[in-house]
Amino acid sequence: PSQRKGFVISAGYQGTAAVGCLLLLFRRTKRGPRAGTMSVAITMILSCLLWIRNIFGFAVIFIMGIILAGSAIRLPSVHMRNVYVCLAVTCSLNAVTSVRALFGSDHMVNGEPSGTDAHSMAEVKGGTSSIMWAMLWLVLALVLTFLGIVFAVPGPDEVADFRCCGVCQDVGLFGCCNYPGQRFASRIKKKWSDGDNGNRDNDNERNNNINNSSECF
Numbered sequence: 001p002s003q004r005k006g007f008v009i010s011a012g013y014q015g016t017a018a019v020g021c022l023l024l025l026f027r028r029t030k031r032g033p034r035a036g037t038m039s040v041a042i043t044m045i046l047s048c049l050l051w052i053r054n055i056f057g058f059a060v061i062f063i064m065g066i067i068l069a070g071s072a073i074r075l076p077s078v079h080m081r082n083v084y085v086c087l088a089v090t091c092s093l094n095a096v097t098s099v100r101a102l103f104g105s106d107h108m109v110n111g112e113p114s115g116t117d118a119h120s121m122a123e124v125k126g127g128t129s130s131i132m133w134a135m136l137w138l139v140l141a142l143v144l145t146f147l148g149i150v151f152a153v154p155g156p157d158e159v160a161d162f163r164c165c166g167v168c169q170d171v172g173l174f175g176c177c178n179y180p181g182q183r184f185a186s187r188i189k190k191k192w193s194d195g196d197n198g199n200r201d202n203d204n205e206r207n208n209n210i211n212n213s214s215e216c217f
Contacts (some may be wrong), residue, residue, distance in 0.1 A: 006124045009117050010137065012100055016193030017141040023084070024148025026154045029177035033084030034072050040087065041068035092148065095141040102134035152178055 023040075027031030046066030053056045069081050102118040103162075118130035120139075154160045156178035 006121060008135075009121050010125065012117070013095065013137040016091060016098065016142060017095035017137075017144040019150035020095050021144035022087060023088030023091060024145070024152065025082070026153055026177060027085050027088055028152045029174065030077075030156050031052050031177050031179055032153070033081045034077075035078065037084050037087060038072040041065045041072060044068070045197060088148070092141075092145040096138065096145065099134055099138040099141060102137070103131065155178070 017042075026036055042065070044061050048058050048062040048065065052061060068083075068087075071080065075083065102116045109136045116130060116134075118133040121133045151162065153174050186203055
């Protein structure tokens with residue numbers, strides 16, 4: 001139980017920092033922005049359906065998830081990348097700014113003194129003080145943000161910034177992130193359009209055959 005409680009207490013800070021780092025890593029790739037935005041949207045919608053029971057929280061998170069999913073399906077690549085970068089930067093900055101609230105001694109909830117997640121973590125896991133856990137989460141958020149910004153996966157026509165990234169690029173580890181071709185929505189739309197055009201051509205051919213038969217008689 002203590003392990004699970006400690007994981008839950010720190011998940012909001014470490015999880016946000018980790019997700020922000022992953023989003024920043026794939027911001028330069030061809031497939032990363034669209035796939036990453038859709039993944040975040042699906043996660044938000046599933047969180048509403050499975051866990052969130054507050055009406056306000058359900059409505060806000062669900063609507064945001066629908067908006068992100070619609071953006072991932074419909075937006076052009078240029079605008080999609082801008083949305084994705086904004087989402088990645090917001091997530092990383094939130095991981096840093098949320099830890100700032102843990103420092104200090106005057107913490108109030110509904111007008112009454114209250115402890116923070118850092119205090120709860122110190123009680124569950126020990127440590128010198130709550131400041132130690134707050135500093136640990138802050139350093140983790142800063143390090144992951146730095147790694148996400150500096151070690152970004154290069155795009156299809158870009159040169160890797162570091163030798164290790166260049167080796168991975170030469171081996172082909174980033175191929176799935178930069179796979180060429182149309183996005184999924186465009187392929188479905190094209191297939192639907194081709195099907196309509198084919199049906200229309202068949203109808204026209206059938207009408208021509210009927211007209212030719214009538215002329216013969």
